[in-house]
Amino acid sequence: MPARTVPHRASRRPQLERRTPIVALAVARQVVEEVARYLGVPVPPRHAARLASRARAIYASSPAFRARIDAPGDAGRDCLHTFMRHWLAAILKADQPGLYDQLPASFSIGKPLPASQHLSPEARLMFF
Numbered sequence: 001m002p003a004r005t006v007p008h009r010a011s012r013r014p015q016l017e018r019r020t021p022i023v024a025l026a027v028a029r030q031v032v033e034e035v036a037r038y039l040g041v042p043v044p045p046r047h048a049a050r051l052a053s054r055a056r057a058i059y060a061s062s063p064a065f066r067a068r069i070d071a072p073g074d075a076g077r078d079c080l081h082t083f084m085r086h087w088l089a090a091i092l093k094a095d096q097p098g099l100y101d102q103l104p105a106s107f108s109i110g111k112p113l114p115a116s117q118h119l120s121p122e123a124r125l126m127f128f
Helices: 024-039 046-061 063-069 075-095 105-109 121-127
Strands: none
Touching: 024 046, 024 075, 046 063, 046 075, 063 075, 075 105
16 A cells, blocks of 8 residues: 655745734734725725735745744734735725825835824724
C-alpha cells in the first residue's frame, strides 16, 4: 500500500489570523468606515473584503510585509491600517474617482483622516 502523503506544517504558507491577534477583515472594515464617516456617504462593503483578502495574500507571500505586521505591540496592527488606507485609496481612485478626489492627499500614503470627522458620535465623546 502506498504511503499516504501528509503536507508538512512548515510547507504551509503563513496565515495572518493564525500567527497574529489581528483580524484582517476587522481592520479593513475600520478603514472603510473611516472613509465613509469622513465623506458622509456609504462606501461599498465589498471594499473591506478586497482589503482583507489582499492583506492575507501579501502576508502569506512576503517575508518583509510579514515582519512588519508581526511587529510587537500595536505596531503591526497600525502598519496594516496604513497599508489598507493606501490600498483603499487606490481602489477608490480606480472605481469611484469622485470619492477619491474628496480625500486628503495624505490618505493615499496611509495617513489617517482627520479624527474629528471620521469618529462616530460615541467615540467623539471619548476624545473631545
